[in-house]
Amino acid sequence: MSVIERIEITHHQQPLEPPFPAAWDSQPRRLFPATLVRVIDNEGREGVGSGDAMYGFEDFRSLFIGRDPLDLERHSGVIDNIGFHAGRCWPMEVALWDLAGKIRGEPVWRMLGGTSNRLRAYASSGTHRPLEQLVALAEQVRDAGFPAMKLRFGRPRLEDDIAALAAVRQTLGEAFTLMVDCNQGWRMPWDVQAPWDLAKASEVAEELIRHNVLWMEEPLYRGDYPGMAALNAHTGDRLKIAGGEMTREPYEFHEMLRRDCLDVYQPDAVCSIGMLGLSRLARDVTAHGKWFTPHTWGNGIGLIANLHLTAGTVGPEGCPYLEFPFDPPEWTPEARDYPLATPLTIDDAGWLSLSEAPGLGVMLDERRLRDTRTDRATYR
Numbered sequence: 001m002s003v004i005e006r007i008e009i010t011h012h013q014q015p016l017e018p019p020f021p022a023a024w025d026s027q028p029r030r031l032f033p034a035t036l037v038r039v040i041d042n043e044g045r046e047g048v049g050s051g052d053a054m055y056g057f058e059d060f061r062s063l064f065i066g067r068d069p070l071d072l073e074r075h076s077g078v079i080d081n082i083g084f085h086a087g088r089c090w091p092m093e094v095a096l097w098d099l100a101g102k103i104r105g106e107p108v109w110r111m112l113g114g115t116s117n118r119l120r121a122y123a124s125s126g127t128h129r130p131l132e133q134l135v136a137l138a139e140q141v142r143d144a145g146f147p148a149m150k151l152r153f154g155r156p157r158l159e160d161d162i163a164a165l166a167a168v169r170q171t172l173g174e175a176f177t178l179m180v181d182c183n184q185g186w187r188m189p190w191d192v193q194a195p196w197d198l199a200k201a202s203e204v205a206e207e208l209i210r211h212n213v214l215w216m217e218e219p220l221y222r223g224d225y226p227g228m229a230a231l232n233a234h235t236g237d238r239l240k241i242a243g244g245e246m247t248r249e250p251y252e253f254h255e256m257l258r259r260d261c262l263d264v265y266q267p268d269a270v271c272s273i274g275m276l277g278l279s280r281l282a283r284d285v286t287a288h289g290k291w292f293t294p295h296t297w298g299n300g301i302g303l304i305a306n307l308h309l310t311a312g313t314v315g316p317e318g319c320p321y322l323e324f325p326f327d328p329p330e331w332t333p334e335a336r337d338y339p340l341a342t343p344l345t346i347d348d349a350g351w352l353s354l355s356e357a358p359g360l361g362v363m364l365d366e367r368r369l370r371d372t373r374t375d376r377a378t379y380r
Contacts, residue, residue, distance in 0.1 A: 002045070002103055004064050007092070008038040009054050012372040014338045020330040023128050023152035024183045026191065034299050034339055036369065039095040041069055047099025047359060049091035050301035050339060051270025056086025064092075069099050076276040083248070093274040094305045094360075101359030108305075109354050112279050112312030118353040119311050121324035121346050122148035122179065126297070126331060128155050131167050138168045140328065147350045148177035148214070148321050153204070162207050169211050177321070178213050179242070185218035186246045195221040198230055205235050215240035215264050222247055228261035240264050245295035248272045253281055257288055266323075268295040269309050270302040279313045286318035296323045300337030300344045304360050307344075307352055322352060338372065341365045 012034045019028040037049040047069070060082050064075065075096050082089050101108045109117055123146040125137060134151075141149045151168060153161040169178060182204065184195040196204070201219040208216050216239055220227045232241045242264035247253060250273060256262055265285045269275050282292040292314055294306040303324070310319045324346065325336055333343035341363040346352055355361050 002041045002043055002069055004039060004067050004069050005042045006040050007061055007064060008040070009057065010036045010038075010369070011053070011374055012036065012339065012369055013374045014335065014368075014372050016330060016335060018330055020126070020327075021128070022126050023154050023181075024126075025188050032299075032335065032338070033374075034301075034372075035091060036301075036339060036364075037091045037095045039064075039069065039092070039099050041099060041103070045099060045102045047095040047097070047102065048301060048362065048364065049094030049096075049098065049270070049305070051091035051094065051268075051298055051305075052088045054087065054089050054091060057082065057089050057092065059086070060089075069096055070103060072096060072100060072276055076274050079274060080277070088248075088271060090272065090274045091270050091302075093276070094270055094301070097275050097305075097308075098359035098362075105358050107354060107356055107358060108275070108308040108360055109312035112275070112309060114312060116311045116315035117355075118351050119307060119316055119319055119322040120147055120350050121352050122146060122150055122177070122321040123326040124150045124181075124297070124323045125152060125327045126325065127327055128152060128164075131164060134164055135167050135171050137327065138171050141326065142172055142176065144326075145346055145348045145350045146324070146326070148179065150179040150181055150217070150323070153180055153182045158204065158207075161204075162211075165208070165211050165213070174212060178211070179215045179217060180208055180213050181217040182219045184220055185222040185243055195224075198224075198227045201227070201231050202234055205231065205239055209235065209238045213239060215242040217242040217264075217266070218245065219243075225256060225259050225261055228256070229259045232260055232263065240291075242266055242293075246271065250277060250281060254284075257285065257290070262290065264291045264293060266293060266295045268298075268302065269305050270298060271295070275305065275309050278309055282310065282313040282318065286314045291319060293319045293322055297325050300333070300340045301360070301362060303337075303344055304354075304362055308354060308360060311354060324352070338368055339364055 123141040240263035337343035
């Protein structure tokens with residue numbers, strides 16, 4: 001019988017040139033960190049995962065060594081418990097799914113239900129650019145084959161955010177799908193600015209409706225269930241409310257479902273609840289007539305994991321668009337996916353497709369990983 005023989009965790013940092021001025025971070029990012037988890041069985045097969053920094057995991061290695069890697073239900077429960085006592089270690093679960101797929105000779109998307117092997121992607125921008133540069137980015141997104149694009153709000157004046165949206169809408173036309181991320185659900189450690197209240201979010205929502213936006217993302221603090229429910233009731237069929245990318249617990253999502261807080265649910269498998277837990281949540285979300293489309297702002301391993309998760313469980317019907325971080329020149333597939341031998345890309349019609357390769361189907365760039373290895377897993 002296959003057993004887990006060892007677990008390896010390494011940290012890496014890829015220089016970003018030019019630095020990436022993320023809209024949600026006041027400090028331009030000069031390095032892009034990645035934590036890589038490898039789970040190796042006694043027959044030499046290796047599963048890989050990446051995501052959160054895995055702080056606090058060292059004390060819990062013994063809970064996995066010598067165990068059956070296919071006991072995914074048990075492993076998910078242990079990782080969930082570790083999240084209470086230490087850090088978020090869901091990249092470990094991703095690595096276990098990759099290993100399980102290699103043992104079984106199946107791709108993860110089939111193991112999770114086999115609904116589909118592909119999803120359409122939307123281009124997720126991450127910066128506040130001058131209007132001329134933003135319009136050029138929108139044209140690049142359209143020409144690359146994306147059917148939809150997400151913009152970031154949060155400039156010093158709301159008028160500037162609306163002007164940016166209006167310029168992109170005029171450039172891409174009414175038929176092109178646009179989303180807006182308000183970035184009010186959580187903050188970077190040094191950012192103590194208060195999130196919007198319901199009145200401000202409602203004001204912004206009316207502007208988004210006027211510009212034919214599909215969904216309004218993270219318009220309120222992630223724990224403001226009454227506010228989200230009231231905003232969702234106010235916008236009705238005119239505008240979808242999205243969120244939940246950093247929500248941590250299943251009971252929180254079920255409470256949001258009960259209160260009708262959101263139309264679009266966005267938890268990330270490498271940040272919260274994991275592949276198994278989110279496969280169940282995704283089906284519950286779609287059974288309520290909502291969409292499930294994860295946050296994917298990490299490297300390509302996390303993006304591929306979420307693609308397997310979502311395509312396999314709910315497919316295009318439950319996820320019309322999957323997030324694809326894309327904001328050149330700083331944030332390209334090559335920069336984002338540096339741990340991989342080949343970056344993930346869309347086809348000419350905007351689809352992301354998965355193969356029949358077992359597990360996640362990824363191949364690592366071992367040379368790049370050696371060159372970028374460090375003892376840190378933080379942005380700077």
